[in-house]
Amino acid sequence: MIRKGITKGIVLKKIPYRDYHEIVHILTESGEIESFFYENVNKNKKLQKLSIPCTVTAQYFYTSGMNKIITIDIDDYFSNIIYDVMLSSYIGNILEIISYLNHIPHKYYKLLVELINLVNDSKIDVKLANIYFIINILKLEGFNFKYKKDVDEYACYSFKLNMFIDFVDSSSSYMIDNKLTKLIYILSNYDVDILEKVFLENDETIQLLNFINLLIREYLGLETKSYKKILELEEMFNSFKEDNRRYE
Structure with a gap:
């Protein structure tokens, strides 16, 4: 039978x-x-x-x-994502990261579906959705975002101290300013609804993406092919924008 x-x-x-x-x-x-x-x-x-x-x-x-x-x-069937190379690349990056994990809790499955629906309906930025989910995956895998206490302005993340600090240790730090440091705190502690209220300039978003993917590589040992594709696409689209400005 x-x-x-x-x-x-x-x-x-x-x-x-x-x-x-x-x-x-x-x-x-x-x-x-x-x-x-x-x-x-x-x-x-x-x-x-x-x-x-x-x-x-x-x-x-x-x-x-x-x-x-x-x-x-x-x-x-998420047609807006499927037929948009940039949207599908960022969502694909999330899916690739998940594929390296053996299991995720049910609430993370629900979060993934919610993020995909919000992106497909153009309610949130796909880059923020990507960052938000990866931050949650890092927390799931045991990574803790630590912050030096009694600081007025954060300047960078120290890999030596494993925390955000207010001075630059160039040998083991990633430059990330006070605004983005505080945003990481918000994204790691608030529900997904907060994404509809966040706005970043493109260069800020790329800086944050680079940092989060650096953590994925350093902490989880993952270097995804899809993120390399994202960087290539971003460079290509930025070149197109610059070319268009020349002829305006």
Whole structure:
């Protein structure tokens, strides 16, 4: 007798397998990452094609190896993200980071879905969504943001002291000003609603992104391919903006 199962979640990744098949990685609602074999998806026109990100309900049967998808339905299709290279890159960076973790609590799954919906509906900036989620992942993995007490103006983050400080130790510090330091405190302690009230200049956002991804690399040992792509895209788009200004 064939044992069947059903799961709901977010598609993190799909990997082409041979000519027509895919390996699909799904972050389930319980926070587990499960892999499925999706047979003949690129050959059979009747089978549902998947885009990233999307939430799905998958019916599958158990095998001695990788469980095999029988049917898969898309529950939410985030078209604004999927068809925007910048939005999809920043959300893809979040998904890549999650893919390196074995498990995330259910509340982080709910947070991820909420952020994706807010970005797709243009209610929050995708860069802030990226920063906010990564800050929460760092906290989940045990990282604590520490601040030197009795400080009027923060000047940098010291990797030697593992805290934000008011003087520059050039040998082991990352320059980050008082405004961004206080924003990190807010983002690490407030609910997601705060993102609708935050505005940063693009250079401030990039500086904050660089710092948060530096922490991901130094503390979790992760250096994501998607973040390198983001930097390339930002450089390209900024070049386009500068070229357009010359001809205005």
